[in-house]
Amino acid sequence: MGTSDRMRRSVRRAALTVLKTAGAFHLVQGSDWRRQRLSILCYHGISLDDEHEWRPYLFICPQQLERRLEILGRGNYAVLPLGEGLQRLYRNDLPERSVVLTFDDGTYDFYSQAYPRLKQSGFPVTVYLTTYYSQLELPVFSLICSYMMWKARGHGKADLKELGVAQAVALDSAEARQRTVDQLVAWADGQDMSGVQKNDIAVRLAQLLNIDYRELVAKRILQLMNRREVQQLANGGVDFQLHTHRHRMPLNEEMFRKEIGENRERISQAAAGARSHFCYPSGAYRPEFLKWLAAEGIVSATTCDTGIATRQTNPLLLPRLVDTSGRSDLEFESWVNGIAHFLSSRKRARLAYVPD
Numbered sequence: 001m002g003t004s005d006r007m008r009r010s011v012r013r014a015a016l017t018v019l020k021t022a023g024a025f026h027l028v029q030g031s032d033w034r035r036q037r038l039s040i041l042c043y044h045g046i047s048l049d050d051e052h053e054w055r056p057y058l059f060i061c062p063q064q065l066e067r068r069l070e071i072l073g074r075g076n077y078a079v080l081p082l083g084e085g086l087q088r089l090y091r092n093d094l095p096e097r098s099v100v101l102t103f104d105d106g107t108y109d110f111y112s113q114a115y116p117r118l119k120q121s122g123f124p125v126t127v128y129l130t131t132y133y134s135q136l137e138l139p140v141f142s143l144i145c146s147y148m149m150w151k152a153r154g155h156g157k158a159d160l161k162e163l164g165v166a167q168a169v170a171l172d173s174a175e176a177r178q179r180t181v182d183q184l185v186a187w188a189d190g191q192d193m194s195g196v197q198k199n200d201i202a203v204r205l206a207q208l209l210n211i212d213y214r215e216l217v218a219k220r221i222l223q224l225m226n227r228r229e230v231q232q233l234a235n236g237g238v239d240f241q242l243h244t245h246r247h248r249m250p251l252n253e254e255m256f257r258k259e260i261g262e263n264r265e266r267i268s269q270a271a272a273g274a275r276s277h278f279c280y281p282s283g284a285y286r287p288e289f290l291k292w293l294a295a296e297g298i299v300s301a302t303t304c305d306t307g308i309a310t311r312q313t314n315p316l317l318l319p320r321l322v323d324t325s326g327r328s329d330l331e332f333e334s335w336v337n338g339i340a341h342f343l344s345s346r347k348r349a350r351l352a353y354v355p356d
Ligand SMILES: [Zn+2]
Pocket: 104, 105, 243, 247, 280, 281, 282
């Protein structure tokens, strides 16, 4: 983080503390303005071990999730199921302080770390499940490669020529590690490798980096929930929705819809219920996707764009708040109670007012 980013963050924290003390948090969270809005929160993984240190944007530690749930409970937030929250948003009958909890991908840590805590809180939750690796029951290739290289970051240089990486990799450089992962993925895809073949590459990479792959597999690091686990949680009330079969969105309508169809079919094998909600893999979307989603009977789709949903929001382009390791409890509170959105929407309104 640069100096100006650090400074901006300190100023924001100080400003939020002042606003909270002055009662502005209460003012906004109890307002009609907030009651007409739905805050959809987005999580990915809850660390089994040290994943939040590897990818602080993708993973948070279990204690952070506990603190978030505590804030929602203590603040009497109305945590609603996704479908109900959206229906009530567009009908304009949301209760005060409405929030929806969503988790993307469906990693195993949701099963072992998030679910027990959510169950205790009594809050409903939606998991957008991607199904290819759920069936394969092996670590997600690109992620486990990246994680292992990060684990080996103190090991000097690695010679990965036999895996298609020409130059020795300086493991202490985050940039070099990322470049290498991209090369490994391109190399494996270039040979049309299956998931099992890619796993063999990951096994060899672990050997070359001196990492115990079997231990990572046994811990279920960077694996998805398997069918039995999905079934168990679905029976326990978790709502499973669509995220494509292979976590990708082809630019061709037929292929795109096939991704959704396969995803829908695999989820249905483990969980009963309707599947009409979607989350864009990696938060990326294009205008033509909206038509294709509607043709698949999808009624809502969430992005990773930061924001709070209003009745004017296109239901196939719903903004969320992606919660990350770097967000303080105070910042989190300012997002769910609406004040952060309130302040940023005022800014937008002023900009829109400038005549051209
Ligand atoms: Zn995803």
